[in-house]
Amino acid sequence: MDRPARVAVVGAGPAGFYAIEALLKNDVAVAVDLYNRFPPPYGLVRDGVAPDHQAIKSVTRIYEKLLARDEVRYLGNVTLGKDVSADELRSWYDMVVYAVGAQTDRRLWIDGEDLEGSYAATAFVGWYNGHPDYRDAEFDLSCEHVVVVGNGNVAIDVARILVLDLERLQTTDVSDHALAALRESRVKEVTLLGRRGPAQAAFTNKELKEFGQLDGVSVDVRSEDLDLDPVSQALVDSESVRTRNMKTLREFADASIEAGDRVVRFRFLVSPMEILGDDGRVSGVRVERNRLVEQDDGSMRPRGTGETETLGCGIVLRSVGYRGAPITGVAFDDRRGIIPNADGRVVGEDGSPLTGEYVVGWAKRGPSGVIGTNKADAAATVASMIEDLEGGTHLTADLDADPMRILRDRGVEVVDLEGWARLNAHESAAGEEQGRPRVKLCTVPEMLEVIRGGA
């Protein structure tokens, strides 16, 4: 190609930025338009990473530098499938990269899931992080016991936020509406339910250990839950994160529960069977005890023993994973909840690559891994893109089309880098006044008002 390849990256979260980073590191010249659904960039780093984990958020410094590059243009507040169609992107660009993440949550498919007080953990995360979709969500924290279903890092995050000292939380960028509700919270106990054993837990050790370092928080683990079968023991011995998790859980089991502390309790080998209600509100969870059964591939799956018990609680947070959502005009594998692909090349129903369409991050592999996982993941997709560009396999961009102008002409209030800088400065200044990293604006109209210079 005798001009820079025109590339659209859709989604300004970690996966999108690592795709841009990998593209810019190559010898092939590119001009990248980075689209994002909301005015501010950074995806789950802004809206997902827990507010008391600010150090993780410093990864945005790398993304800021990429945004400032001449080859990159930011188009925030543009939703694919609403403000712009997939067909339009395919006509305006030589290549389109979907970095759209996993926008919804997995369900448990049990009775009582829709009772008042049964919430997706992803919604709770969005709410305390000021994600515009959850600005108006309401979490009634007037109960004393919360059950969290799942043993991943999101389960750990939501449990920690529920028991965290407010002195600490109020120095973070937690949303103001969540801070106000957490001040009134009566929650004293949080129980995390793992359907498999401690050896199979998905959380990582740093996150687990943190419970032992929180003021006013005790951890309750039953020692008998830590007796492992030989297959689970071999798994623990083979992976250092699991070895460390077992060590931490044993320390928790040996420690005593301090009177007056809030308590985080771990229960393993239990599956929720039904969320129980009273007058339409959650009153408990009926769980079944599981045993582990070895599969042909050596993994351990839970199997119900028929033995059940009821845990009384006022809230159930379902933390069993995010899930991708389909976008009109973009291929989607409904079973796996991802954009179907081979080496990051989006494939059609017959499994053959769709020219010029690529995918990175959670939309490519499902909701797994930490932020850094997306770097190698994006680099692999970009390797496919470069191979295709060099081989002449790409779409043909309409060079007369200026997407920024077309979108603005049709009334889309596209937020460019300058607009984001204005919003960023506003939020940071408000944060500085309160000794916090930022005070987030949590609705798009409020954000746009600041960006327009109206506030």
Ligand code: NAP
């Ligand atoms: P996850 O790590 O995949 O954990 C999902 C959990 O839900 C697993 O324990 C899983 O158990 C359980 N589960 C699934 N279906 C279930 C069912 N029907 N009944 C009971 N339990 C069920 O997902 P996540 O916690 O949502 O996290 C998503 C990704 O973001 C992960 O890669 C995570 O590490 C990352 N993350 C990282 C951080 C951090 O680094 N601090 C913070 C938040 C999130 P099985 O194992 O038995 O399937």
